[in-house]
Amino acid sequence: MSEYKIYNKNCYGLPCVYKDSVDALITDPPYGISFQNNEWDKALPDKKIWQDCLHVLKPGAFGAVFSSVRLMHRMMVNLEDSGFIIKDVLFWSYLNGMPKSRDIALDIDKELGVKSKKVGDYKYVQGYKKNGAVNYKTGREKHILSPASKTGLKFKGSGLGIKPAYEPIILVQKPIEKKLSVAQNIIKYGTGALNIEETRIPYETGEGKVGHNPHPKGRVAANIIRTEAFEDGYDKFFLVPKVRQHAEDFNNHPTLKPINLMHHLVNLLTWKGQTVLDPFMGSGSTGVSAIELKRKFIGFELDKNYFKIAEKRIKGV
Numbered sequence: 001m002s003e004y005k006i007y008n009k010n011c012y013g014l015p016c017v018y019k020d021s022v023d024a025l026i027t028d029p030p031y032g033i034s035f036q037n038n039e040w041d042k043a044l045p046d047k048k049i050w051q052d053c054l055h056v057l058k059p060g061a062f063g064a065v066f067s068s069v070r071l072m073h074r075m076m077v078n079l080e081d082s083g084f085i086i087k088d089v090l091f092w093s094y095l096n097g098m099p100k101s102r103d104i105a106l107d108i109d110k111e112l113g114v115k116s117k118k119v120g121d122y123k124y125v126q127g128y129k130k131n132g133a134v135n136y137k138t139g140r141e142k143h144i145l146s147p148a149s150k151t152g153l154k155f156k157g158s159g160l161g162i163k164p165a166y167e168p169i170i171l172v173q174k175p176i177e178k179k180l181s182v183a184q185n186i187i188k189y190g191t192g193a194l195n196i197e198e199t200r201i202p203y204e205t206g207e208g209k210v211g212h213n214p215h216p217k218g219r220v221a222a223n224i225i226r227t228e229a230f231e232d233g234y235d236k237f238f239l240v241p242k243v244r245q246h247a248e249d250f251n252n253h254p255t256l257k258p259i260n261l262m263h264h265l266v267n268l269l270t271w272k273g274q275t276v277l278d279p280f281m282g283s284g285s286t287g288v289s290a291i292e293l294k295r296k297f298i299g300f301e302l303d304k305n306y307f308k309i310a311e312k313r314i315k316g317v
């Protein structure tokens with residue numbers, strides 16, 4: 001029987017979780033970037049929750065905390081100020097991120113009072129009718145435009161952002177108990193090391209000789225976790241496709257994480273039977289992964305609807 005405790009509650013204070021009782025923290029908290037204008041993503045978590053996490057984690061326990069390119073520095077400072085050791089930053093990379101940009105040359109035309117030139121029609125624009133790009137709600141049309149002013153032409157194709165192709169995952173550790181060695185800490189608490197064995201990347205068949213003493217299970221996993229194969233014939237990292245929104249019809253969480261990515265983190269940070277904590281579980285991806293991999297799980301989610309989705313998914317494992 002799987003063992004989990006999930007709460008439709010504010011995680012602050014981590015009510016019902018005991019001091020030094022949790023083996024790993026794996027969480028995808030609000031990034032503080034107002035993603036898709038979601039209220040819960042308006043601010044980064046307060047340092048207080050990281051202090052709460054530190055309190056309930058066993059000495060030497062590791063944590064993996066998702067973050068954003070724009071604000072990972074603040075998240076890292078908060079984690080460090082709260083007492084965590086920053087061990088690494090894993091880059092989960094993918095090729096299907098959406099660049100958030102627009103042609104500034106068209107803004108320049110508008111500013112100068114010059115009408116941009118229509119040069120074509122879009123096949124598809126989100127929120128607009130297919131084959132015609134007419135807005136469902138407003139009826140406004142959207143066409144492919146080219147700048148017409150002199151300055152607009154000079155800055156044709158300029159934008160404000162490049163394509164996002166990775167999300168950082170901050171790897172942290174609660175310090176081991178004072179006066180103990182890592183080995184003594186592990187013997188006492190079962191925490192203090194990463195599970196390298198479980199997360200090795202198998203060699204590809206036909207791959208050339210790998211070092212002098214290749215490990216039978218493959219390479220040590222890298223701190224780049226990528227989603228698409230490069231053209232070099234074999235995967236040296238770890239391949240995880242970014243999950244489509246609404247991949248499960250009942251799950252409308254906008255920042256759903258892929259289960260095989262969560263499997264990699266659960267496998268890296270814990271051993272079977274250990275307890276994983278996610279204070280910001282959303283639709284419960286960390287919990288689904290933890291239970292599938294025979295770990296115990298404690299999760300918190302403030303939003304009632306997301307909590308119900310998480311409950312359904314975790315119960316279904």
Ligand SMILES: C[S@@+](CC[C@H](N)C(=O)[O-])C[C@H]1O[C@@H](n2cnc3c(N)ncnc32)[C@H](O)[C@@H]1O
Nearest residue numbers: 010011028040256257280282283284285301302
């Ligand atoms: C980035 S999402 C997690 C998504 C999750 N990884 C998934 O795959 O579904 C962060 C979640 O934290 C929740 N949240 C924000 N503040 C919270 C708080 N104080 N206590 C508990 N949950 C909170 C939000 O409602 C949101 O669903």
